[in-house]
Amino acid sequence: MTNLTAVEPKLEWQVSQTRCIGCGTVQERLSGILRCPECGDLLEISYPGWKTGGAAGLSSAELKALWRQRRTSRAEIDQSGVWRFREVLPAIAQSHAITLREGNTPLYELPACARSAGVQHLYAKHQGMNPTGSFKDTGMTVAASFARQDGFRWVACASTGNTSASMAAYAARGGMRSLVLIPDGKVSWSKLSQSLDYGAVTCQLRTDFDGCMRVLNEVVQRMPVYLLNSVNPYRLEGQKTAAIELLEQFDWQSPDHVIVPGGNLGNSSALGKAFLEMKELGLISSLPKVSVIQAEGANALVRTLREKGGRELISVQAETMATAIRIGQPASWKKAVRVIEATGGTAEQVSEIEIAQTKAEIGAEGVGCEPASAVTLAGLKKLVKQGFVKPSESVVLILTGHLLKDPDFTLKFHRGDLFNGTGQEKEAGILAVQQRAPIVLDASADAVVKTLEQAEKGGALK
Ligand code: F0G
Numbered sequence: 001m002t003n004l005t006a007v008e009p010k011l012e013w014q015v016s017q018t019r020c021i022g023c024g025t026v027q028e029r030l031s032g033i034l035r036c037p038e039c040g041d042l043l044e045i046s047y048p049g050w051k052t053g054g055a056a057g058l059s060s061a062e063l064k065a066l067w068r069q070r071r072t073s074r075a076e077i078d079q080s081g082v083w084r085f086r087e088v089l090p091a092i093a094q095s096h097a098i099t100l101r102e103g104n105t106p107l108y109e110l111p112a113c114a115r116s117a118g119v120q121h122l123y124a125k126h127q128g129m130n131p132t133g134s135f136k137d138t139g140m141t142v143a144a145s146f147a148r149q150d151g152f153r154w155v156a157c158a159s160t161g162n163t164s165a166s167m168a169a170y171a172a173r174g175g176m177r178s179l180v181l182i183p184d185g186k187v188s189w190s191k192l193s194q195s196l197d198y199g200a201v202t203c204q205l206r207t208d209f210d211g212c213m214r215v216l217n218e219v220v221q222r223m224p225v226y227l228l229n230s231v232n233p234y235r236l237e238g239q240k241t242a243a244i245e246l247l248e249q250f251d252w253q254s255p256d257h258v259i260v261p262g263g264n265l266g267n268s269s270a271l272g273k274a275f276l277e278m279k280e281l282g283l284i285s286s287l288p289k290v291s292v293i294q295a296e297g298a299n300a301l302v303r304t305l306r307e308k309g310g311r312e313l314i315s316v317q318a319e320t321m322a323t324a325i326r327i328g329q330p331a332s333w334k335k336a337v338r339v340i341e342a343t344g345g346t347a348e349q350v351s352e353i354e355i356a357q358t359k360a361e362i363g364a365e366g367v368g369c370e371p372a373s374a375v376t377l378a379g380l381k382k383l384v385k386q387g388f389v390k391p392s393e394s395v396v397l398i399l400t401g402h403l404l405k406d407p408d409f410t411l412k413f414h415r416g417d418l419f420n421g422t423g424q425e426k427e428a429g430i431l432a433v434q435q436r437a438p439i440v441l442d443a444s445a446d447a448v449v450k451t452l453e454q455a456e457k458g459g460a461l462k
Pocket of ligand 1: 324
Protein backbone atom coordinates (compact mmCIF):
# COMPACT_ATOMS: atom_id res chain seq x y z
CA MET A 1 0.00 0.00 0.00
CA THR A 2 1.36 3.40 -0.95
CA ASN A 3 1.94 6.06 1.66
CA LEU A 4 -0.82 8.48 2.42
CA THR A 5 -0.27 12.00 1.32
CA ALA A 6 -3.44 13.48 2.73
CA VAL A 7 -4.10 14.52 6.33
CA GLU A 8 -5.23 11.51 8.28
CA PRO A 9 -8.12 12.04 10.69
CA LYS A 10 -7.99 10.98 14.31
CA LEU A 11 -9.20 7.40 14.28
CA GLU A 12 -10.97 7.62 17.62
CA TRP A 13 -13.74 9.63 15.99
CA GLN A 14 -14.43 6.86 13.57
CA VAL A 15 -15.35 4.25 16.18
CA SER A 16 -18.39 2.50 14.84
CA GLN A 17 -21.00 0.35 16.49
CA THR A 18 -23.70 -1.89 15.13
CA ARG A 19 -27.27 -1.03 16.00
CA CYS A 20 -30.23 -3.33 15.45
CA ILE A 21 -32.88 -1.68 13.28
CA GLY A 22 -35.60 -3.67 15.09
CA CYS A 23 -34.91 -3.58 18.84
CA GLY A 24 -32.19 -0.91 18.87
CA THR A 25 -29.60 -3.08 20.66
CA VAL A 26 -26.16 -1.53 20.23
CA GLN A 27 -22.95 -3.54 20.28
CA GLU A 28 -19.31 -3.16 19.42
CA ARG A 29 -18.20 -4.68 16.15
CA LEU A 30 -18.21 -8.46 16.28
CA SER A 31 -16.54 -10.36 13.51
CA GLY A 32 -19.00 -12.23 11.26
CA ILE A 33 -22.14 -11.23 13.23
CA LEU A 34 -24.57 -9.78 10.69
CA ARG A 35 -27.89 -10.01 12.51
CA CYS A 36 -29.02 -8.87 15.94
CA PRO A 37 -28.28 -11.58 18.54
CA GLU A 38 -31.36 -10.40 20.51
CA CYS A 39 -34.11 -10.32 17.86
CA GLY A 40 -32.54 -11.45 14.55
CA ASP A 41 -33.27 -8.21 12.69
CA LEU A 42 -30.78 -6.43 10.43
CA LEU A 43 -27.93 -4.33 11.78
CA GLU A 44 -26.76 -0.90 10.74
CA ILE A 45 -23.53 0.89 11.45
CA SER A 46 -23.60 3.98 13.64
CA TYR A 47 -20.87 6.39 14.73
CA PRO A 48 -21.29 7.54 18.34
CA GLY A 49 -18.42 10.05 18.07
CA TRP A 50 -20.30 12.17 15.54
CA LYS A 51 -22.70 13.47 18.18
CA THR A 52 -19.96 15.37 19.95
CA GLY A 53 -17.16 15.86 17.47
CA GLY A 54 -18.49 15.52 13.92
CA ALA A 55 -16.95 12.91 11.62
CA ALA A 56 -13.26 12.44 12.50
CA GLY A 57 -13.42 15.67 14.49
CA LEU A 58 -13.62 17.70 11.30
CA SER A 59 -16.10 20.43 10.40
CA SER A 60 -18.30 20.09 7.31
CA ALA A 61 -16.05 22.55 5.43
CA GLU A 62 -12.94 20.58 6.42
CA LEU A 63 -14.49 17.32 5.27
CA LYS A 64 -15.43 18.79 1.89
CA ALA A 65 -11.94 20.19 1.40
CA LEU A 66 -10.20 16.97 2.46
CA TRP A 67 -12.32 14.79 0.17
CA ARG A 68 -11.74 17.11 -2.77
CA GLN A 69 -8.00 17.29 -2.08
CA ARG A 70 -7.71 13.50 -2.18
CA ARG A 71 -8.86 13.50 -5.81
CA THR A 72 -5.37 14.60 -6.81
CA SER A 73 -3.56 12.24 -4.44
CA ARG A 74 -1.40 9.43 -5.81
CA ALA A 75 -2.11 7.16 -2.86
CA GLU A 76 -4.04 4.03 -3.79
CA ILE A 77 -6.53 4.44 -0.97
CA ASP A 78 -7.29 8.05 -1.95
CA GLN A 79 -7.82 7.07 -5.58
CA SER A 80 -10.70 4.89 -4.47
CA GLY A 81 -13.93 6.85 -4.77
CA VAL A 82 -15.09 4.97 -1.66
CA TRP A 83 -12.14 5.19 0.73
CA ARG A 84 -11.68 8.83 -0.23
CA PHE A 85 -14.66 9.34 2.13
CA ARG A 86 -13.21 7.19 4.93
CA GLU A 87 -14.11 9.67 7.71
CA VAL A 88 -17.71 8.47 7.33
CA LEU A 89 -16.84 4.79 7.02
CA PRO A 90 -15.91 2.25 9.71
CA ALA A 91 -12.20 2.42 10.50
CA ILE A 92 -10.04 -0.26 8.99
CA ALA A 93 -6.31 -0.89 9.05
CA GLN A 94 -5.34 0.51 5.67
CA SER A 95 -3.17 -2.46 4.83
CA HIS A 96 -6.37 -4.55 4.75
CA ALA A 97 -8.30 -2.33 2.32
CA ILE A 98 -8.91 -4.09 -0.99
CA THR A 99 -9.49 -1.59 -3.76
CA LEU A 100 -9.94 -1.67 -7.53
CA ARG A 101 -10.30 2.16 -7.61
CA GLU A 102 -14.07 1.86 -7.41
CA GLY A 103 -16.42 4.84 -7.25
CA ASN A 104 -15.58 8.21 -8.84
CA THR A 105 -18.36 7.51 -11.32
CA PRO A 106 -19.66 10.06 -13.84
CA LEU A 107 -22.76 12.20 -13.64
CA TYR A 108 -24.30 12.65 -17.10
CA GLU A 109 -27.02 15.00 -18.25
CA LEU A 110 -29.78 13.24 -20.19
CA PRO A 111 -31.48 15.98 -22.25
CA ALA A 112 -33.47 13.71 -24.58
CA CYS A 113 -34.69 11.51 -21.71
CA ALA A 114 -35.57 14.69 -19.79
CA ARG A 115 -37.78 15.82 -22.67
CA SER A 116 -39.47 12.46 -22.94
CA ALA A 117 -40.09 12.35 -19.18
CA GLY A 118 -41.29 15.96 -19.03
CA VAL A 119 -38.65 17.46 -16.72
CA GLN A 120 -36.10 20.20 -17.34
CA HIS A 121 -33.09 18.87 -15.44
CA LEU A 122 -32.36 15.16 -15.59
CA TYR A 123 -29.06 13.50 -14.68
CA ALA A 124 -27.77 9.95 -14.47
CA LYS A 125 -25.26 8.91 -11.84
CA HIS A 126 -23.75 5.95 -13.64
CA GLN A 127 -22.72 3.35 -11.11
CA GLY A 128 -22.28 0.90 -13.97
CA MET A 129 -18.95 2.65 -14.59
CA ASN A 130 -17.41 0.85 -11.63
CA PRO A 131 -14.59 -1.71 -12.12
CA THR A 132 -16.85 -4.76 -12.50
CA GLY A 133 -19.64 -2.79 -14.18
CA SER A 134 -22.09 -2.30 -11.33
CA PHE A 135 -22.69 -0.31 -8.14
CA LYS A 136 -21.86 -3.40 -6.08
CA ASP A 137 -18.15 -2.57 -6.14
CA THR A 138 -18.59 0.42 -3.83
CA GLY A 139 -20.01 -1.79 -1.08
CA MET A 140 -17.81 -4.76 -1.82
CA THR A 141 -14.55 -2.90 -1.29
CA VAL A 142 -15.60 -2.17 2.31
CA ALA A 143 -17.20 -5.49 3.26
CA ALA A 144 -14.53 -7.63 1.58
CA SER A 145 -11.83 -5.61 3.34
CA PHE A 146 -13.43 -6.34 6.72
CA ALA A 147 -13.66 -10.03 5.81
CA ARG A 148 -9.93 -10.00 5.10
CA GLN A 149 -9.12 -8.04 8.24
CA ASP A 150 -11.11 -10.57 10.28
CA GLY A 151 -9.07 -13.39 8.79
CA PHE A 152 -11.78 -15.12 6.73
CA ARG A 153 -10.50 -17.38 3.96
CA TRP A 154 -13.88 -17.77 2.27
CA VAL A 155 -16.55 -15.23 1.35
CA ALA A 156 -19.94 -16.06 -0.15
CA CYS A 157 -23.08 -14.56 -1.59
CA ALA A 158 -26.37 -15.40 -3.26
CA SER A 159 -26.84 -13.21 -6.27
CA THR A 160 -28.72 -12.26 -9.39
CA GLY A 161 -25.27 -11.79 -10.95
CA ASN A 162 -23.78 -8.43 -10.10
CA THR A 163 -23.01 -9.01 -6.43
CA SER A 164 -21.33 -12.27 -7.35
CA ALA A 165 -19.22 -10.68 -10.10
CA SER A 166 -18.13 -7.97 -7.71
CA MET A 167 -17.50 -10.27 -4.76
CA ALA A 168 -15.45 -12.66 -6.86
CA ALA A 169 -13.25 -9.81 -8.07
CA TYR A 170 -12.62 -8.31 -4.63
CA ALA A 171 -12.03 -11.73 -3.06
CA ALA A 172 -9.47 -12.50 -5.74
CA ARG A 173 -7.71 -9.16 -5.22
CA GLY A 174 -7.69 -9.74 -1.47
CA GLY A 175 -6.36 -13.30 -1.65
CA MET A 176 -9.61 -14.92 -0.47
CA ARG A 177 -11.70 -17.71 -2.03
CA SER A 178 -15.31 -17.05 -2.98
CA LEU A 179 -18.50 -19.08 -3.22
CA VAL A 180 -21.32 -17.89 -5.49
CA LEU A 181 -24.92 -19.17 -5.45
CA ILE A 182 -26.99 -18.02 -8.42
CA PRO A 183 -30.38 -19.05 -9.79
CA ASP A 184 -29.89 -21.48 -12.67
CA GLY A 185 -30.79 -19.93 -16.03
CA LYS A 186 -31.82 -16.57 -14.61
CA VAL A 187 -28.48 -14.76 -14.55
CA SER A 188 -27.06 -13.07 -17.62
CA TRP A 189 -24.08 -14.82 -19.18
CA SER A 190 -21.86 -11.80 -18.94
CA LYS A 191 -22.29 -11.62 -15.16
CA LEU A 192 -21.80 -15.37 -14.80
CA SER A 193 -18.66 -15.24 -16.93
CA GLN A 194 -17.21 -12.57 -14.64
CA SER A 195 -17.40 -14.71 -11.52
CA LEU A 196 -15.86 -17.64 -13.41
CA ASP A 197 -12.97 -15.53 -14.63
CA TYR A 198 -12.35 -14.05 -11.17
CA GLY A 199 -12.05 -17.60 -9.84
CA ALA A 200 -15.20 -18.07 -7.76
CA VAL A 201 -16.67 -21.48 -7.00
CA THR A 202 -19.91 -20.84 -8.86
CA CYS A 203 -23.03 -22.93 -8.13
CA GLN A 204 -26.15 -22.56 -10.26
CA LEU A 205 -28.99 -23.70 -8.00
CA ARG A 206 -32.29 -24.94 -9.37
CA THR A 207 -34.27 -22.21 -7.62
CA ASP A 208 -34.69 -18.44 -7.70
CA PHE A 209 -32.67 -15.73 -5.87
CA ASP A 210 -34.77 -16.07 -2.72
CA GLY A 211 -34.11 -19.82 -2.74
CA CYS A 212 -30.35 -19.23 -3.14
CA MET A 213 -30.47 -16.89 -0.15
CA ARG A 214 -32.20 -19.55 1.97
CA VAL A 215 -29.56 -22.15 1.10
CA LEU A 216 -26.71 -19.74 1.74
CA ASN A 217 -28.03 -18.78 5.17
CA GLU A 218 -27.75 -22.44 6.11
CA VAL A 219 -24.27 -22.80 4.59
CA VAL A 220 -22.89 -19.89 6.61
CA GLN A 221 -24.21 -21.52 9.83
CA ARG A 222 -22.29 -24.67 9.00
CA MET A 223 -19.05 -23.39 7.45
CA PRO A 224 -16.65 -20.54 8.36
CA VAL A 225 -17.57 -18.38 5.36
CA TYR A 226 -18.26 -14.67 5.52
CA LEU A 227 -21.59 -13.56 4.04
CA LEU A 228 -21.27 -10.70 1.58
CA ASN A 229 -24.91 -10.10 0.68
CA SER A 230 -26.33 -6.68 1.44
CA VAL A 231 -27.62 -7.83 4.85
CA ASN A 232 -23.95 -7.21 5.62
CA PRO A 233 -24.04 -3.62 6.95
CA TYR A 234 -20.48 -2.95 5.74
CA ARG A 235 -21.69 -3.32 2.15
CA LEU A 236 -24.17 -0.51 2.72
CA GLU A 237 -21.52 1.74 4.27
CA GLY A 238 -19.51 1.53 1.05
CA GLN A 239 -22.58 2.01 -1.13
CA LYS A 240 -23.33 5.21 0.79
CA THR A 241 -20.41 6.90 -0.91
CA ALA A 242 -22.21 7.10 -4.28
CA ALA A 243 -24.63 9.53 -2.66
CA ILE A 244 -21.83 11.56 -1.09
CA GLU A 245 -20.01 11.76 -4.40
CA LEU A 246 -23.25 12.79 -6.09
CA LEU A 247 -23.68 15.65 -3.62
CA GLU A 248 -20.08 16.69 -4.25
CA GLN A 249 -20.81 16.71 -8.00
CA PHE A 250 -23.77 18.99 -7.27
CA ASP A 251 -21.52 21.26 -5.21
CA TRP A 252 -23.37 20.17 -2.07
CA GLN A 253 -26.76 21.45 -3.28
CA SER A 254 -29.10 18.47 -3.08
CA PRO A 255 -31.08 17.62 -6.19
CA ASP A 256 -34.83 17.49 -5.59
CA HIS A 257 -35.23 13.79 -6.41
CA VAL A 258 -33.04 10.70 -6.51
CA ILE A 259 -34.59 7.66 -8.17
CA VAL A 260 -33.22 4.19 -7.46
CA PRO A 261 -34.10 0.71 -8.75
CA GLY A 262 -35.25 -1.65 -6.01
CA GLY A 263 -34.39 -5.34 -5.71
CA ASN A 264 -33.12 -6.56 -2.36
CA LEU A 265 -33.35 -2.88 -1.30
CA GLY A 266 -29.81 -2.50 0.00
CA ASN A 267 -28.88 0.29 -2.38
CA SER A 268 -31.83 2.58 -1.70
CA SER A 269 -31.20 2.03 2.03
CA ALA A 270 -27.53 2.90 1.67
CA LEU A 271 -28.07 6.03 -0.43
CA GLY A 272 -30.78 7.25 1.92
CA LYS A 273 -28.54 6.66 4.95
CA ALA A 274 -25.86 8.79 3.30
CA PHE A 275 -28.20 11.69 2.59
CA LEU A 276 -29.47 11.63 6.17
CA GLU A 277 -25.92 11.48 7.54
CA MET A 278 -24.72 14.32 5.30
CA LYS A 279 -27.57 16.44 6.64
CA GLU A 280 -26.78 15.45 10.24
CA LEU A 281 -23.12 16.43 9.69
CA GLY A 282 -24.12 19.74 8.14
CA LEU A 283 -22.74 19.11 4.63
CA ILE A 284 -26.15 19.71 3.06
CA SER A 285 -29.13 21.71 4.25
CA SER A 286 -31.96 19.84 2.51
CA LEU A 287 -32.62 16.22 1.61
CA PRO A 288 -33.42 14.88 -1.84
CA LYS A 289 -36.57 12.76 -1.97
CA VAL A 290 -35.44 9.15 -2.50
CA SER A 291 -37.91 7.08 -4.55
CA VAL A 292 -37.62 3.38 -5.34
CA ILE A 293 -38.82 1.80 -8.57
CA GLN A 294 -39.52 -1.91 -9.00
CA ALA A 295 -40.58 -4.14 -11.85
CA GLU A 296 -44.31 -4.95 -11.72
CA GLY A 297 -43.44 -8.64 -11.45
CA ALA A 298 -41.10 -8.09 -8.48
CA ASN A 299 -42.98 -5.41 -6.57
CA ALA A 300 -42.70 -6.49 -2.94
CA LEU A 301 -41.86 -3.00 -1.65
CA VAL A 302 -44.59 -1.27 -3.65
CA ARG A 303 -47.18 -3.70 -2.31
CA THR A 304 -45.76 -3.54 1.22
CA LEU A 305 -46.21 0.24 1.25
CA ARG A 306 -49.60 0.31 -0.47
CA GLU A 307 -51.26 -2.61 1.24
CA LYS A 308 -49.55 -2.69 4.65
CA GLY A 309 -48.49 0.92 5.14
CA GLY A 310 -44.85 -0.28 5.17
CA ARG A 311 -45.31 -2.19 8.43
CA GLU A 312 -45.20 -5.79 7.24
CA LEU A 313 -43.46 -7.33 4.22
CA ILE A 314 -45.57 -8.72 1.42
CA SER A 315 -43.39 -11.29 -0.38
CA VAL A 316 -44.05 -12.02 -4.04
CA GLN A 317 -43.09 -14.74 -6.50
CA ALA A 318 -40.76 -12.60 -8.57
CA GLU A 319 -40.75 -12.62 -12.39
CA THR A 320 -39.15 -10.02 -14.63
CA MET A 321 -36.79 -9.89 -17.59
CA ALA A 322 -34.75 -7.39 -15.57
CA THR A 323 -33.14 -10.37 -13.85
CA ALA A 324 -30.97 -8.24 -11.55
CA ILE A 325 -34.08 -7.24 -9.59
CA ARG A 326 -35.94 -10.54 -9.84
CA ILE A 327 -36.33 -10.72 -6.05
CA GLY A 328 -39.51 -11.48 -4.12
CA GLN A 329 -38.43 -11.16 -0.48
CA PRO A 330 -36.18 -8.11 -0.20
CA ALA A 331 -33.98 -8.38 2.88
CA SER A 332 -33.62 -4.64 3.48
CA TRP A 333 -37.29 -3.70 3.08
CA LYS A 334 -37.53 -2.07 6.53
CA LYS A 335 -34.50 0.11 5.88
CA ALA A 336 -35.89 1.17 2.49
CA VAL A 337 -39.30 2.03 3.98
CA ARG A 338 -37.55 4.24 6.53
CA VAL A 339 -35.56 6.02 3.85
CA ILE A 340 -38.67 6.69 1.78
CA GLU A 341 -40.48 8.01 4.85
CA ALA A 342 -37.55 10.09 6.13
CA THR A 343 -36.85 11.74 2.78
CA GLY A 344 -40.46 12.09 1.58
CA GLY A 345 -39.96 9.80 -1.44
CA THR A 346 -42.25 7.13 -2.82
CA ALA A 347 -42.27 3.71 -4.50
CA GLU A 348 -43.60 2.89 -7.97
CA GLN A 349 -43.70 -0.08 -10.31
CA VAL A 350 -43.20 -0.32 -14.07
CA SER A 351 -44.06 -2.85 -16.76
CA GLU A 352 -41.70 -4.97 -18.82
CA ILE A 353 -42.49 -2.94 -21.93
CA GLU A 354 -41.77 0.30 -20.10
CA ILE A 355 -38.42 -1.11 -18.97
CA ALA A 356 -37.47 -2.10 -22.52
CA GLN A 357 -38.55 1.24 -23.93
CA THR A 358 -36.67 3.37 -21.41
CA LYS A 359 -33.55 1.21 -21.57
CA ALA A 360 -33.41 1.98 -25.30
CA GLU A 361 -33.94 5.69 -24.60
CA ILE A 362 -31.00 5.76 -22.19
CA GLY A 363 -28.92 3.86 -24.74
CA ALA A 364 -29.85 6.32 -27.48
CA GLU A 365 -28.23 9.10 -25.40
CA GLY A 366 -24.90 7.27 -25.72
CA VAL A 367 -25.02 6.27 -22.06
CA GLY A 368 -26.72 2.88 -21.85
CA CYS A 369 -27.46 0.68 -18.87
CA GLU A 370 -28.75 -2.76 -18.00
CA PRO A 371 -32.51 -3.40 -17.82
CA ALA A 372 -32.79 -3.10 -14.03
CA SER A 373 -31.34 0.41 -14.16
CA ALA A 374 -33.86 1.55 -16.76
CA VAL A 375 -36.75 1.17 -14.30
CA THR A 376 -35.64 4.56 -12.95
CA LEU A 377 -36.56 6.46 -16.12
CA ALA A 378 -39.75 4.46 -16.55
CA GLY A 379 -40.66 5.24 -12.94
CA LEU A 380 -39.82 8.91 -13.35
CA LYS A 381 -42.26 9.19 -16.25
CA LYS A 382 -45.02 7.87 -14.01
CA LEU A 383 -44.06 10.15 -11.11
CA VAL A 384 -44.16 13.19 -13.40
CA LYS A 385 -47.61 12.19 -14.69
CA GLN A 386 -48.81 11.80 -11.10
CA GLY A 387 -47.47 15.27 -10.22
CA PHE A 388 -45.10 13.83 -7.60
CA VAL A 389 -42.13 15.15 -9.58
CA LYS A 390 -42.61 18.71 -10.88
CA PRO A 391 -41.22 19.61 -14.32
CA SER A 392 -38.91 22.26 -12.83
CA GLU A 393 -37.38 19.95 -10.20
CA SER A 394 -33.93 18.40 -10.62
CA VAL A 395 -33.85 14.62 -10.83
CA VAL A 396 -31.02 12.10 -10.64
CA LEU A 397 -31.46 8.54 -11.85
CA ILE A 398 -29.12 6.00 -10.29
CA LEU A 399 -28.01 3.74 -13.14
CA THR A 400 -26.82 0.65 -11.33
CA GLY A 401 -25.34 -1.52 -14.07
CA HIS A 402 -23.48 -1.20 -17.38
CA LEU A 403 -25.12 -1.81 -20.76
CA LEU A 404 -22.77 -4.77 -21.40
CA LYS A 405 -24.07 -6.59 -18.33
CA ASP A 406 -26.99 -8.02 -20.30
CA PRO A 407 -26.26 -8.16 -24.02
CA ASP A 408 -28.89 -10.87 -24.62
CA PHE A 409 -31.67 -8.51 -23.58
CA THR A 410 -30.35 -5.72 -25.81
CA LEU A 411 -29.90 -7.95 -28.87
CA LYS A 412 -33.34 -9.48 -28.51
CA PHE A 413 -34.82 -6.01 -28.11
CA HIS A 414 -33.23 -4.72 -31.32
CA ARG A 415 -34.05 -7.88 -33.26
CA GLY A 416 -37.66 -7.46 -32.17
CA ASP A 417 -38.01 -10.81 -30.39
CA LEU A 418 -37.67 -9.79 -26.74
CA PHE A 419 -41.38 -10.30 -26.10
CA ASN A 420 -41.83 -13.45 -28.20
CA GLY A 421 -43.79 -16.04 -26.28
CA THR A 422 -44.76 -13.63 -23.50
CA GLY A 423 -48.28 -12.90 -24.72
CA GLN A 424 -47.30 -9.23 -25.04
CA GLU A 425 -46.16 -9.39 -28.69
CA LYS A 426 -48.86 -7.00 -29.87
CA GLU A 427 -48.30 -4.40 -27.16
CA ALA A 428 -44.56 -4.60 -27.84
CA GLY A 429 -45.23 -3.27 -31.34
CA ILE A 430 -44.70 0.25 -29.99
CA LEU A 431 -41.02 -0.58 -29.51
CA ALA A 432 -40.42 -0.96 -33.27
CA VAL A 433 -39.38 2.69 -33.75
CA GLN A 434 -36.52 2.22 -31.30
CA GLN A 435 -35.23 -1.05 -32.73
CA ARG A 436 -31.97 -1.09 -34.68
CA ALA A 437 -31.41 -4.68 -35.81
CA PRO A 438 -28.05 -5.41 -37.43
CA ILE A 439 -28.28 -5.39 -41.23
CA VAL A 440 -26.64 -8.27 -43.11
CA LEU A 441 -25.37 -7.19 -46.54
CA ASP A 442 -23.15 -8.38 -49.36
CA ALA A 443 -19.61 -7.02 -49.11
CA SER A 444 -20.18 -4.15 -51.52
CA ALA A 445 -19.92 -0.40 -51.09
CA ASP A 446 -23.10 -0.05 -53.17
CA ALA A 447 -25.10 -2.04 -50.67
CA VAL A 448 -23.73 0.01 -47.75
CA VAL A 449 -24.31 3.34 -49.50
CA LYS A 450 -27.88 2.31 -50.29
CA THR A 451 -28.47 1.45 -46.65
CA LEU A 452 -26.99 4.77 -45.58
CA GLU A 453 -29.24 6.66 -47.96
CA GLN A 454 -32.29 4.80 -46.70
CA ALA A 455 -31.37 5.51 -43.13
CA GLU A 456 -30.84 9.19 -43.92
CA LYS A 457 -34.28 9.38 -45.50
CA GLY A 458 -35.83 7.62 -42.55
CA GLY A 459 -34.21 10.17 -40.25
CA ALA A 460 -32.43 7.47 -38.30
CA LEU A 461 -28.95 8.95 -38.84
CA LYS A 462 -28.31 12.07 -36.82
N1 F0G B 1 -29.66 -2.83 -10.27
C1 F0G B 1 -28.80 -3.80 -10.52
C2 F0G B 1 -28.03 -3.74 -11.79
C3 F0G B 1 -28.61 -4.84 -9.59
O1 F0G B 1 -27.72 -5.79 -9.84
C4 F0G B 1 -29.38 -4.85 -8.41
C5 F0G B 1 -29.24 -5.93 -7.42
C6 F0G B 1 -30.27 -3.80 -8.21
C7 F0G B 1 -30.39 -2.81 -9.15
C8 F0G B 1 -31.09 -3.70 -6.98
O2 F0G B 1 -30.34 -3.26 -5.90
O3 F0G B 1 -30.78 -5.15 -4.38
O4 F0G B 1 -29.73 -3.07 -3.56
O5 F0G B 1 -32.13 -3.09 -4.24
N2 F0G B 1 -28.56 -6.96 -7.60
C9 F0G B 1 -28.27 -7.96 -6.58
C10 F0G B 1 -27.26 -8.95 -7.08
C11 F0G B 1 -29.39 -8.48 -5.84
O6 F0G B 1 -27.22 -10.08 -6.55
O7 F0G B 1 -26.45 -8.62 -7.94
P1 F0G B 1 -30.77 -3.66 -4.42
